[in-house]
Amino acid sequence: MLRKRGLFRTFLLVTCVAILVLLFWGIAVGGRPGQTDREQQRGQLDETPSVRDVVADILRSADTFERELDLQRKIIQRIQTHLPRLKVLAGRTGQRSVPRPDVIPILVIACNRVTVKRCLDALLQYRPSAELNPIIVSQDCGHAETAKVIASYGDQVTFLKHPDLTDVAMEPQHGTFFQGYYKLARHYRWALNQVFKTLSHSSVVIVEDDLEVAPDFFEYFQALHPILKSDPSLWCVSAWNDNGMHGFVDAAKAELLHRSDFFPGLGWMMLRELWDEVEPKWPTAFWDDWMRRPEQRRDRACIRPEISRTFTFGEYGVSQGEFYHKYLRHMKLNSRYVPFTKLDHSYLKERYGDEFKNKVYSAPVVSYEEVKQGKLSGSGPFRLQYSNMDSFMGLAQNLGIMDDLKYGVPRAAYRGVVTFMSRGKRIYLAPPLGWTGYDSSQG
Incomplete structure (x- = not known):
């Protein structure tokens, strides 16, 4: 830097001397064209101070420029001195910062159960963030009392009503008993289109109106969402263990998770990419068993917990209570909060x-x-x-x-x-x- 300053000053001095030589040479040779000898002599006397002033101004500018360079050099030296410490602080700040979680809405499929209140109360009680986990309730059936219960939650939920309440054309072999399965499949398709296409969400957790959730329900899905997004061998995350009855699970290992080839449902997360895949061929009825077909599953697995994070209290629905008394009412609902987002789940990958x-x-x-x-x-x-x-x-x-x-x-x-x-x-x-x-x- 000092060497560059010296060269710059030398360059300025040489330039000034050259200008002076040229000026005085021109005056000595003959002055300006059209001047008499006396005018040239007078002009020579008049211009001499002016040239000196110009040179003085140039030198003053050079000094000012050098001082500015010197100031900038000192500033740069200070930055370089403190740079390692700034990098350490930046690294520490980066370690403390946590990436903002993705928005994961909860879609509640409702019909004619006023006990949807039990489901919504648990969701609202345990929901950590209204912004990150908006609750969308989609009601079919047009049941007035159920609609009144849902509407009572005001802006705590988004209330959607399925516009088509007509009967669905069924396969000839199915009697009126199965109409509920057809309507449910139609409702699922409409509601999921609202979530993914109208509201433009990228994922969703689906529960039905007869499910109660565990205290760590939201924590569970938030932790597993990145794994579902990154692992193509997975296609869902479920809160349900089909064999999660009391005595059949390890109560001391609430954090234990498994892979399953069986689509469990009953509180499950899917991505928009999966909906884009299955929506064009969505079935007219029995949507959950349709999801279990090999051509839908395509050798992909779901993650499920050792201890269920949902519990069904709906004794009767479209399935008329199948399995309820023998299995479902004996299911264990997890009661111990597990900080899943702080645990290592790499063992669940491919x-x-x-x-x-x-x-x-x-x-x-x-x-x-x-x-x-x-x-x-x-x-x-x-x-x-x-x-x-x-x-x-x-x-x-x-x-x-x-x-x-x-x-x-x-x-x-x-x-x-x-x-x-x-x-x-x-x-x-x-x-x-x-x-x-x-x-x-x-x-």
Whole structure:
């Protein structure tokens, strides 16, 4: 910097001297054209101070410029001195800052249950942010008392009403009993179009009006939303464990999550990309079983919890209470808040399958009698093997877990394996090693 300053000053001095030489040379040679000798002599005397003034101004400007350069140099030196500390502070600030979560609306599918109040009260009680988790209630049926209950929440919810309340044309083999399934599928399609196409959301969590949610319901979905977005082998996140009855789950592991090949429903999250995929071919009825078809699932899995984050209190609906008394009313709803957003869920990603398989088939094989009578020695886990789907259904029914299949997939199964607790021991009800896939013609 000093060397550059010296060169600059030298350049200015040389320039000034050159100007002076040229000026005086011109005067000495003959002055300006048209001047007499006396005028030239007078002009020479008159211009001399003016040239000196010009040179003085140039030198003053050079000094001012040098002082400005010197000031800028000192400022730059100060910045360079403090730069490492500024970088550390910036890094610390970056560590403290948390990326803003995505907006994940909750869509409540309602019809004619005034007990929707129980569902909405729980959602509003546990909702951490009205901005990040807007609640959208879509009502079919036109039931006035239910509409009055929903409207009483005012601007706490967005209230949508399905405009088409007419009957739906049904397949000839279906009687009037099944009209509710047709209307429900039509309502789902309309409501999801409102969420994704009219309101332009990128994801949604769907619950029905007979579901109560756990204290960490919102935390659960917020934590798993990034995984669902980034992992193409997943297509939903569900709050439900089909075998989540009391005594069949590990109550000490509320944070434990699993993959499942079975679409659970009952409080589940989907992305707009999935809706874009399935909406053009959406079924006229039985939408949940349609989702379980292999051509919809396409070998993708859902994440489900060990302990359910929803509980159904609706004894009767379009299914007329199927499974309610035997299974659903015995479901355990999680009561312990789990800070899912602070936990590591990398174990749920694509490598989960191989690790799960190793865990299952390295477990010792036990007999049905040992499991049923509680004669297992050791902490487990243990593997109870079934030979075919008839064998599976017999074992499941006798053990007390759900025994039905949908397109060959048992409820809560992953790669043919259904995991549950029995007398405090982890059991893998598993097919033989070398299992090659589900038989979609069964169930």
